[in-house]
Amino acid sequence: MPRGMGIDGFRTETNTKKTKLKDFAKQLDIKLVKNYLRCWMLTDSHDSLCIDHRHSDRKVYHFDADAFADAYALPEPGATSDPYLAHVVAVESPKDFEFRAAN
Numbered sequence: 001m002p003r004g005m006g007i008d009g010f011r012t013e014t015n016t017k018k019t020k021l022k023d024f025a026k027q028l029d030i031k032l033v034k035n036y037l038r039c040w041m042l043t044d045s046h047d048s049l050c051i052d053h054r055h056s057d058r059k060v061y062h063f064d065a066d067a068f069a070d071a072y073a074l075p076e077p078g079a080t081s082d083p084y085l086a087h088v089v090a091v092e093s094p095k096d097f098e099f100r101a102a103n
Helices: 007-014 018-028 078-091
Strands: 037-042 047-052 060-064
Touching: 007 018, 007 037, 007 047
Parallel strands: none
Antiparallel strands: 037 047, 047 060
16 A cells, blocks of 8 residues: 555545544644545554645654544654564564554
């Protein structure tokens, strides 16, 4: 999934209600049209990393499952990928990886 998943694909994959996504987009001041919000990664343990393409501020938001109110902008999103991949290789599962502690 190198280009990420559009919001409709994310909704389908996670069985999330559209109203929850609309509220989340409003919280971030993002419109759900034109693929401004894209899911860059969705793990088997329901961690989601989404990118805000509207503001072009390179923010990557992490949230677990559909806990949008708890969305967290990763301070250094690029620094998260190496520890995540190392964890998956060592443990063979994305479970228990703490995206917020990796930064």
